[in-house]
Amino acid sequence: MKTLKKLSLIFSVFLLTFFGEIAVNLACGGEVDPYDYYISYFHNNVQGDEYLSFAYNQMQYLNSEEEIADETQINSKEWAKYLDVKAEDVHKVMYETDSATGARLANYTGKMAELPDSLQKNTFVERLSKQKNALKYYLFAKSCEPYANVNFDFWDPKPRDTAAMALKAKEAVALAESEEDTFLKLRYGYQAQRMFHYAGLHSESKTTYEQFIDKSKEKSAVKGWALALYAGSIRRLGNPKQSAFLFSKVFAQSPERRIQAYKNFNYNSASVVEILKYAKSNEERANIWAIGGFGNPEPNIESLNKVYQYEPKSLLNGALLVREINKLEQAFIKDQDIARITYSYYPTDRENPKYQDSVKNVNQLYLNGIKNFALKLAAEKKYPQPELGILTAAYLSWLENNDLQASNYLGSLNPDKLPERLRDQYRITDLLIKAKNIKKGNPFNENDLLATLKWLDEKRFAENNNPSYGWASADNRFSRTTRNFYQQILAPAYLKLGDTAKAALAMVKGDLKSKTLKENSLFQNMSYQTSAFWQKYLTPKSMQGLAVYKTKTAGDDVTSLLAKALNQLKNDDFYELYGTTYLRTHQYDKAVQMFAKVSAQYQFFNPENWYASEGNSKIYANPFLQTINDYPKQYVSAKAAITKKSFAIEMLRLQRLITSDGKNAALYYYQMANAVYQTGYFGSSWFLISYDWSSYDNSNPPKYGYDVDYKKAETAKAWYLKARALSTNADFKAKCTFMLAKCLQKQIIMNTRFVSFGYYDRDDVKYKNFIRANYNNPYFIELKLKYSKTPFYQTASSACSYLGDFIAGK
Numbered sequence: 161m162k163t164l165k166k167l168s169l170i171f172s173v174f175l176l177t178f179f180g181e182i183a184v185n186l187a188c189g190g191e192v193d194p195y196d197y198y199i200s201y202f203h204n205n206v207q208g209d210e211y212l213s214f215a216y217n218q219m220q221y222l223n224s225e226e227e228i229a230d231e232t233q234i235n236s237k238e239w240a241k242y243l244d245v246k247a248e249d250v251h252k253v254m255y256e257t258d259s260a261t262g263a264r265l266a267n268y269t270g271k272m273a274e275l276p277d278s279l280q281k282n283t284f285v286e287r288l289s290k291q292k293n294a295l296k297y298y299l300f301a302k303s304c305e306p307y308a309n310v311n312f313d314f315w316d317p318k319p320r321d322t323a324a325m326a327l328k329a330k331e332a333v334a335l336a337e338s339e340e341d342t343f344l345k346l347r348y349g350y351q352a353q354r355m356f357h358y359a360g361l362h363s364e365s366k367t368t369y370e371q372f373i374d375k376s377k378e379k380s381a382v383k384g385w386a387l388a389l390y391a392g393s394i395r396r397l398g399n400p401k402q403s404a405f406l407f408s409k410v411f412a413q414s415p416e417r418r419i420q421a422y423k424n425f426n427y428n429s430a431s432v433v434e435i436l437k438y439a440k441s442n443e444e445r446a447n448i449w450a451i452g453g454f455g456n457p458e459p460n461i462e463s464l465n466k467v468y469q470y471e472p473k474s475l476l477n478g479a480l481l482v483r484e485i486n487k488l489e490q491a492f493i494k495d496q497d498i499a500r501i502t503y504s505y506y507p508t509d510r511e512n513p514k515y516q517d518s519v520k521n522v523n524q525l526y527l528n529g530i531k532n533f534a535l536k537l538a539a540e541k542k543y544p545q546p547e548l549g550i551l552t553a554a555y556l557s558w559l560e561n562n563d564l565q566a567s568n569y570l571g572s573l574n575p576d577k578l579p580e581r582l583r584d585q586y587r588i589t590d591l592l593i594k595a596k597n598i599k600k601g602n603p604f605n606e607n608d609l610l611a612t613l614k615w616l617d618e619k620r621f622a623e624n625n626n627p628s629y630g631w632a633s634a635d636n637r638f639s640r641t642t643r644n645f646y647q648q649i650l651a652p653a654y655l656k657l658g659d660t661a662k663a664a665l666a667m668v669k670g671d672l673k674s675k676t677l678k679e680n681s682l683f684q685n686m687s688y689q690t691s692a693f694w695q696k697y698l699t700p701k702s703m704q705g706l707a708v709y710k711t712k713t714a715g716d717d718v719t720s721l722l723a724k725a726l727n728q729l730k731n732d733d734f735y736e737l738y739g740t741t742y743l744r745t746h747q748y749d750k751a752v753q754m755f756a757k758v759s760a761q762y763q764f765f766n767p768e769n770w771y772a773s774e775g776n777s778k779i780y781a782n783p784f785l786q787t788i789n790d791y792p793k794q795y796v797s798a799k800a801a802i803t804k805k806s807f808a809i810e811m812l813r814l815q816r817l818i819t820s821d822g823k824n825a826a827l828y829y830y831q832m833a834n835a836v837y838q839t840g841y842f843g844s845s846w847f848l849i850s851y852d853w854s855s856y857d858n859s860n861p862p863k864y865g866y867d868v869d870y871k872k873a874e875t876a877k878a879w880y881l882k883a884r885a886l887s888t889n890a891d892f893k894a895k896c897t898f899m900l901a902k903c904l905q906k907q908i909i910m911n912t913r914f915v916s917f918g919y920y921d922r923d924d925v926k927y928k929n930f931i932r933a934n935y936n937n938p939y940f941i942e943l944k945l946k947y948s949k950t951p952f953y954q955t956a957s958s959a960c961s962y963l964g965d966f967i968a969g970k
Contacts, residue, residue, distance in 0.1 A: 207478030661705025
C-alpha cells in the first residue's frame with residue numbers, strides 16, 4: 161500500500177479513507193430483500209391469492225413469477241376426464257417420465273408389454289392402448305415437443321428447425337381436418353397453430369386458430385393457450401393494440417397463463433385508452449384497467465375507480481385496493497434509525513424537509529381518495545367482502561394518526577365473523593391502534609398487548625417452520641409484521657422512556673424465527689440492525705438492566721415474553737459486550753472485572769483486510785504506539801497485538817500510576833490520551849470500542865454515546881490538555897499541542913454535498929465554514945507560534961500533510 165503524500169487539507173481529511181486505507185469490514189446492512197424494503201403492516205394477500213403476483217413491489221416487475229394455476233395439472237385433469245382415468249397417471253406419463261421411458265413411450269404401439277413395469281398399471285397408458293385415435297394424437301404431440309421446447313442458451317443459441325416445424329404444422333392441419341372427435345380435433349389444431357407460430361409463419365398460425373380453435377365448441381384450457389399464441393401472431397402481424405386486448409382476455413380466462421399474458425400485454429406498449437377500443441363488455445374493460453393498474457408503481461386511483469365502475473363484484477377491486485394501501489405505507493411510514501430496513505449513505509431528495517413538505521399534501525389527498533373508495537366499497541356491498549373496505553378505512557386512519565377514527569371503524573366489525581385473513585388484519589390493526597401511546601413514547605400498559613403479541617408469535621413461528629420460505633420470501637408476512645412492531649414501534653418507545661435494555665430486548669424479539677434458536681446463540685440469531693443496536697446503543701447501565709431482565713423470564717407478562725431470549729445469550733458474548741461498554745466510559749477497573757469473566761479461549765473481535773492473502777487477513781493493533789499521521793494506520797503482528805482485555809489492564813495501570821507516581825503524571829496522561837485517540841474512527845485500534853468501521857463514518861455527525869471518543873476525540877483532548885499543563889518540557893508540550901490540533905480537527909464535521917465522487921460543492925456555505933474552521937485551528941496556530949523551534953515541530957511539519965499545508969498556507 162502506497163502512502164499518499166502532500167495532499168491538500170480537505171483531500172487528506174476525506175479521501176484518504178477511500179484510497180489510502182486498508183479495506184476493513186464495512187458497516188452496512190447487507191443485501192435488500194425485494195419483499196422487505198419498506199414497512200408494511202397491511203398484508204398484501206388479505207384479498208386472496210388469485211392476483212397476488214401483481215401485488216405492489218417497487219423492487220421487482222412482478223411480486224411473484226409463479227402462476228396461480230399449474231398448466232400441467234389442468235391438462236392432466238382434462239385428459240383424465242376425457243378418458244375416464246386417474247389424473248395423476250396422466251401427469252406421470254406426460255410430465256414426469258425420464259428420457260429413457262419417454263423414448264419408449266414415443267414408440268409405443270399399444271402393447272403394454274413394451275413398457276417398463278412402472279407403467280404396466282398406469283390407467284392412462286392402459287386406456288391409450290384401447291383408444292387408438294387418442295394414442296395416435298399422443299404420439300404426434302410427443303413428436304412435436306423437440307421442436308417446440310428448444311432450451312435457449314444465451315451463449316450458444318441453437319436456432320429452431322423452422323422447416324421441420326412447418327411440415328409438422330401442415331401434418332397437424334391434415335389430422336385436424338380428418339379428426340371427428342372434438343377433443344382431439346381441438347388439440348390437433350393447437351399443435352398446428354403453435355408449430356406455425358414457432359416457425360415464424362404468423363399468417364398461417366392466425367388462420368389455423370380461426371379455423372380450428374376459435375370456432376370449437378369444446379370447453380378446454382387449450383383454447384386459452386391458443387388465444388395467447390394468436391395474440392402473439394397479431395402483434396407480429398402489425399397490430400400491437402389488438403394484441404394487447406387479446407392478452408387481456410388470456411389474463412382473465414387462463415390463470416395458468418396470467419403472468420405470461422400480463423408481460424405480453426405490457427410488451428405491446430399500447431395505452432389503456434387505445435386498448436379499450438376493442439372491448440365489447442364491462443368485464444373486458446375492467447380487465448384492461450386492472451392490468452394497467454397492476455403495471456403502475458405510482459399512486460393510481462383511476463384504475464381502482466374504473467374497475468369498480470365496470471365490475472364491482474370482481475376480486476380485481478380488492479387486489480388493486482391493497483396495492484394502493486401498500487403504496488401509501490411506503491409514503492407515510494418512516495422507518496426508525498435504530499432499525500432501518502434499508503440504508504442510503506448519500507442524502508436524497510426524500511430526506512429533504514422541503515421535499516417532504518411539497519409531497520405531504522399530495523399524499524394526504526391520495527390517502528383520502530383511497531379511504532373514500534374503501535368506504536364506498538363497504539357501503540354498497542357489491543364486492544364479495546365489503547368488510548375489506550372498513551378494515552382499509554381503519555388502517556388508513558391509523559396511518560394518518562387518527563386513532564380515534566380508526567377505533568370507531570374497527571368497532572363496527574365483528575372479528576369472529578370475518579374470514580381468517582381479514583380477521584388477522586383486524587387483529588394487527590387493533591394492535592397498532594392500541595399502541596398509539598407507545599408510538600408517542602408516553603407511559604403505557606404494555607401488558608394490554610400481551611395476548612396479541614403471543615398470537616403474533618404463533619403466526620410467525622408457524623410461518624417460519626415452512627421450509628419453502630427463505631430469506632427473501634414473499635410469504636414471510638407475519639415475520640415482517642412482528643419484527644416491524646417490535647423494532648419500529650416498541651423498541652423506540654422504550655428508548656424514549658429511557659429503558660435502553662428493554663429496547664434491546666424488543667429488537668431481539670423482533671428477529672426471532674422460532675422458539676428454539678439455532679446454535680443456541682442469541683447473537684447468531686440477530687439481524688444486522690439488532691446486533692448494531694446492541695453494539696452501539698448499550699451502556700454499562702443498560703447492560704446492568706439486561707442482567708436484571710435475565711432473572712425475569714418465568715413470568716406471564718410482556719417483560720418475560722421479551723426476556724426469554726436472554727436465556728440463550730452466551731456468557732462470553734454478554735461479558736465481552738459489558739466490558740466494552742466500560743472501555744467506552746473509561747471505567748477500566750470494571751472493564752477488567754467483566755473481561756475476567758470471559759473464557760480464556762474466547763476470540764476477541766479483530767477486523768479483516770479484504771485484500772490480504774488467505775490466512776493473513778486479520779488485523780491487529782497496539783493503541784500505545786505513537787504516530788504522527790493517522791493514515792496509513794499502523795497495524796502490528798498478532799504477537800504484538802493488544803486485546804480489549806490487555807488494553808483495559810494497561811489503562812487501569814496507567815490510571816493508578818497518575819495517583820501513585822504524581823511526578824510522572826504528565827507522561828501517563830499523554831500515554832492514555834494516545835491510546836484513547838487510537839481507539840477512535842481515525843485510529844489504528846478503533847475495534848477496541850467499535851464493532852464496525854465505515855468510510856462513511858467520517859462525515860456523519862456523532863450519534864452514539866461513545867462517539868465523544870470515536871468521532872470527536874474529546875477524552876483524548878482532555879487528557880492531552882492535562883499532560884501539557886503538567887509538563888515543563890517544550891518538546892513534550894509541542895507533541896501535546898499537535899495532538900490537540902488533531903483532536904479538534906475531528907470535531908469539525910463537513911456536512912456538504914458531493915458534486916461528483918470526491919469533489920464537494922465549493923460554493924456551499926457548509927463547505928466554506930469547514931475550510932475556515934480548519935484554517936483557524938487554534939492549536940496549529942499555537943504550535944507554530946510557541947513551538948516552532950522544537951525538534952518535534954521540525955519532524956511533524958515535514959511528516960504531517962495537515963501541518964505542512966497549514967504552514968504553507970495552502
